[in-house]
Amino acid sequence: MLNIIDKSVVSDYSQGQHSFKKVVLKNLEYQALIEELIETLPDYYIDPLSMACTLERLGKPAAAAKLRLKIPEVTKIRSGDIGEVITTDYIDEQTVFSAPIKKLRWKDHRNMAMRGDDVIGVFINQENQTIKFLKAEAKSNLSLSRNVLIKARGELDLDEGLPAPHALEFVAERLRETGSQDLADLIEKAQLVDGIGNNQVEHLLFTFTSSNPETLQREAFESYGGNIKQSSVGFQVSNHQELIGSVYQGVLDGLDD
Numbered sequence: 001m002l003n004i005i006d007k008s009v010v011s012d013y014s015q016g017q018h019s020f021k022k023v024v025l026k027n028l029e030y031q032a033l034i035e036e037l038i039e040t041l042p043d044y045y046i047d048p049l050s051m052a053c054t055l056e057r058l059g060k061p062a063a064a065a066k067l068r069l070k071i072p073e074v075t076k077i078r079s080g081d082i083g084e085v086i087t088t089d090y091i092d093e094q095t096v097f098s099a100p101i102k103k104l105r106w107k108d109h110r111n112m113a114m115r116g117d118d119v120i121g122v123f124i125n126q127e128n129q130t131i132k133f134l135k136a137e138a139k140s141n142l143s144l145s146r147n148v149l150i151k152a153r154g155e156l157d158l159d160e161g162l163p164a165p166h167a168l169e170f171v172a173e174r175l176r177e178t179g180s181q182d183l184a185d186l187i188e189k190a191q192l193v194d195g196i197g198n199n200q201v202e203h204l205l206f207t208f209t210s211s212n213p214e215t216l217q218r219e220a221f222e223s224y225g226g227n228i229k230q231s232s233v234g235f236q237v238s239n240h241q242e243l244i245g246s247v248y249q250g251v252l253d254g255l256d257d
Helices: 002-006 027-045 048-058 060-068 075-094 146-161 165-177 181-194 214-222 240-256
Strands: 009-015 018-024 119-125 130-141 201-209 229-236
Touching: 009 214, 018 214, 027 048, 027 075, 027 240, 048 060, 060 240, 075 119, 075 130, 075 201, 075 229, 075 240, 119 165, 119 181, 130 146, 130 181, 130 240, 146 201, 146 214, 165 181, 201 214, 214 229
Parallel strands: 018 229, 130 201, 201 229
Antiparallel strands: 009 018, 119 130
């Protein structure tokens, strides 16, 4: 969604090493965002290669049924999933980090939220093969509240602000299964042998909301007293609920074509 973000209204604010950004989607870009999410969303739930194999072996109705089983039915879960998708795209397109796996593919149940850190990003220094981590918390709400931000802060500060050990091991195991052995090895070496310091970690708090996030989110941003580099992003879309409904309906309609 790089072009969507670039065409939105952006305001930036920094405080030392930390940064806060508010992104307001222009009305003219609303439909374009829906279409991009409709195209993107299936890949977050099922590996395209797996879908292609099912399509080839069993035909289109079976492939459509396979994806339907992954699509959440609960509005709150859909909202949270879309928040994670937008956050992941933001990480991949707007930061030096990348999200190495699409975590939603391994949900226990389509109508349940996944446990653990929302998104883990990684950055590899190719010269010395050292690794840095981005611990991201995604919040999708019609209206942002202090309680939501307090909860997000608490989740980012768990495990002394470092990525949760079980979350890193989960990422490493999924990478091995998908053939990314070298990256899995780097993650496990950092976690199990070298140890991970605060200087190897950054935090991202990403909110997706209909209300103006600036006052509350900037207040939460400015109150942080730790020493881990913080990025706080508020993505405001006036038709928050309508967008989520349109995206999932568009995906489901595409299965019937």
